[in-house]
Each structure stands twice: as structure tokens, then as C-alpha cells.
Amino acid sequence: MALLELDGVTAGYTAVDALNGISLRVEDGEIVTLLGANGAGKTTTLRTISGLMKPRSGSIRFMGQEIAGASANAIVRLGLSHVPEGRRIFPGLTVRENILLGSSNRGRVPRAELDRDLEAAFGIFPDILKFADSPGWTLSGGQQQMVAVARGLMARPKLLMLDEPSLGLAPIIVQQVFRTIADIRARGTTVLLVEQNAHMALSIADRGYVLETGRLIVEGPPATLLDNEEVRAAYLGGR
């Protein structure tokens, strides 16, 4: 049984469907990447999985349970955490407070347990530890992205969905973010990664899907996608 399985999912904002029958799966322990141009429907796919949007039809199963149409709160409690595009950290809260917000769906958690999880998060992102008591606005873009991912991990997800974590970051920071994603998987969390940076995403992914105007056009391991003429021309700079 796949950890996450979508079957014929359609969703949209207007009369026109933004997602047109999406079927994909993520196995336990994988990093799967969802690639595609601007407006292809990548963000909509994640929003539909995490319950921020209701699908119009189709099935979404997480750990064998149907979650299509369930509330975002119920879905995060099942162990599916979504780090949206654009980081969205609270500038007036400290880094520690921002990260702790990610545990708010776990109900009452003993302080000692939260402290352990916080320590684990800072262990994954040692560069932000020294800013633990600084307000969010003092961080660079890359550091804010790390806080956003750390916040997502505080939900103790089985599946972490990341929406364009490399967006707007300097190349050296992008490399660091991707290394961290590989590290998160090595620690046991499955990852669904939406990216425009296809080369970097495929360098850490086990499998990928390419989305084009609401439809999946190719699926496979990185080598298959890197070999596909259509994919190369459209998403890999024709190289």
C-alpha cells in the first residue's frame, strides 16, 4: 500500500479544472518530486492533498484512508504536513515561537516532548539555532525557509510536502536546502517536493512526475525524466 495515492483527482478555482484527473503515488520512505512550469497546477495539487482545497472528484488516500474532502486540521493530524510556498513565517515572533507553531495540531503535548522535538529541529538546521530568540524578520530568505521546514516537521509528519523550497534563494543556499531535504528523508520522513528547479530536485528524488496544464505527462525515476526529450526541452533548459 502506498503512503499517499491520488486517483483521478480534479480540482479548480473557476469553472475550468486546474487539475484534470491526477493519479500519483508516494511510497513510504521515498522522495517524490512534482515538476512543471508556472501555473501547471503543482501548488493546487498540494493544496488539494492537504485539505486547503476540496477536490471536485477523485480519490486521495493517505495510509489507506480516504482523505478527499476532509478538513486540513484532520489531515495534518493524520501525519501529513504541508510547507506552503513563500515561507510565511511570522516576523514579530521569535524563531523558536515560529517553529513551535507547527505543533499546534498535536493537541496538548508535554513540554519536555516539545523541547525534544525542538532540539531535533535545531539539530537538522544548526544554522538557525543561534537565532532561536531573534524575531523572524531578522532572518535571511534561506534561514526563513529553514524555519518554515522546521515548523512543518514539528507536526511529526509521516509525509512532508514542500512547495518550492528553493524559490528566491542563492544557489549555495539552495544546495544546503536540498541536502537538508535528503537528510530529513534519511531520518525517516517521506517527502513530496514541488519544484521548478528540476535538476536539483531530480538529484535527490527517487521518482518524479511532470505536470503540464493540470495533467501528468511523464512519470519515472530521475534518469527517465532526464532522458525524456519533451521534459528536457521544457524544464531542463534543453540540455
Ligand code: ATP
Ligand atoms: P506556480 O509555480 O506559479 O505556483 P503551479 O504549478 O503551482 O505554479 P498553480 O498555482 O497550482 O500552479 O495554478 C494552477 C492553475 O490555477 C493556473 O492556471 C492558475 O492561474 C490557477 N490558479 C491558481 N490559484 C488560483 C486562484 N486563487 N484563483 C483562480 N485561479 C487560480
